[in-house]
């Protein structure tokens with residue numbers, strides 16, 4: 001099948017040029033000249049690549065990204081714009097764009113960028129290629145997450161111990177499960193033990209089991225978690241909370257693959273792969289003497305670090321939409337999309353509680369939005385709703401941090417800051433002055449007067465002509 005490409009560009013001349021250039025590559029091309037046409041096209045069929053302009057009449061092409069992602073998570077999203085502002089690029093990437101092209105774009109560069117997009121897409125999903133589809137457990141399309149999943153696939157087949165670290169709620173347990181599922185042990189059990197949840201004196205029994213009469217109340221024998229995981233994987237969660245005595249016992253099993261049940265002299269041999277996880281800083285614990293260095297090295301044959309969500313903002317929207325779809329499906333709610341100002345709030349928040357916090361926020365929003373087909377800002381929890389407004393500080397380099405000895409031209413610097421703010425805002429609203437005025441809390445007439453004074457209209461026209 002020929003790769004399907006959707007080109008969204010309101011400038012007729014440019015649209016035709018792009019279509020003509022891409023037609024030489026044998027793609028199945030569709031074009032749209034407005035946001036509304038693009039939405040219709042996206043709803044009608046799945047595309048391999050979406051190539052969209054940012055400034056569409058009255059709308060921003062960036063708003064197409066979440067819509068497209070939701071309809072077809074595998075579509076490769078490419079954005080082009082005449083302004084080339086860093087903020088637009090960052091915003092586009094956060095909303096899931098994989099490529100950002102600045103106009104004027106030489107046609108040969110455009111052709112090769114689209115070729116790369118098509119090839120990347122055709123490479124197809126690997127075993128743990130993340131998706132936003134509701135049946136795939138791990139959602140993510142950021143480079144760091146893709147790299148992590150690639151490491152999972154590489155190490156999964158080998159019986160080596162793995163240590164997974166990362167802040168709370170980043171998805172360590174999901175990664176542990178992914179390792180098990182991608183391994184030949186998948187047919188056998190994955191047994192999970194939360195070391196923090198089991199009182200210290202019971203952990204030994206939990207892990208190694210006991211024989212009848214081993215202690216008062218041991219009326220029958222019981223297999224421990226190690227034996228239950230024989231042939232499979234033992235997931236030791238919150239390993240940082242294990243006490244020192246238990247750490248020595250664990251070390252022995254890891255070294256010799258054998259242990260005794262409580263109350264028994266008989267050695268039990270097991271074939272278990274251990275995956276451990278912690279949000280604690282084990283190296284610090286080693287320094288303060290609360291974690292054994294030798295155990296650390298045994299567990300840490302491979303170290304996987306799950307990045308905090310704020311380190312991979314381009315996962316926020318795919319996660320939000322994916323988790324929303326799952327929740328709505330499970331809870332019998334109508335399927336919902338996320339309004340574009342809500343997307344902006346989500347991507348600007350820093351999520352100290354990581355994916356778990358995002359998941360809670362999305363599920364709560366799904367409930368509060370009831371039968372509505374859209375999740376809006378008012379449905380978000382306070383901390384996400386209330387954090388910094390959409391106002392972004394102008395780029396630091398436009399405001400001198402220190403005043404040089406020769407002084408500055410105050411009016412010129414202030415004009416430059418004003419100019420940047422206006423361009424960014426107009427960029428965001430796709431040139432719509434009324435919306436821009438609202439975002440800046442200005443009267444429309446004041447905005448229009450500033451646009452004239454700062455000669456922004458003429459700059460826009462020049463950029464468009466480029």
Ligand SMILES: Nc1ncnc2c1ncn2[C@@H]1O[C@H](COP(=O)(O)OP(=O)(O)OP(=O)(O)O)[C@@H](O)[C@H]1O
Nearest residue numbers: 137138139167168169170171172173174279355356
């Ligand atoms: N990439 C992801 N895709 C989909 N869901 C995710 C992803 N990462 C995390 N989650 C979800 O977020 C929640 C927290 O993930 P998980 O329990 O794996 O985190 P954790 O790092 O083990 O947290 P903790 O340190 O608190 O134990 C779970 O409900 C999980 O399903």
Ligand SMILES: [Mg+2]
Nearest residue numbers: 172173237277
């Ligand atoms: Mg966990």
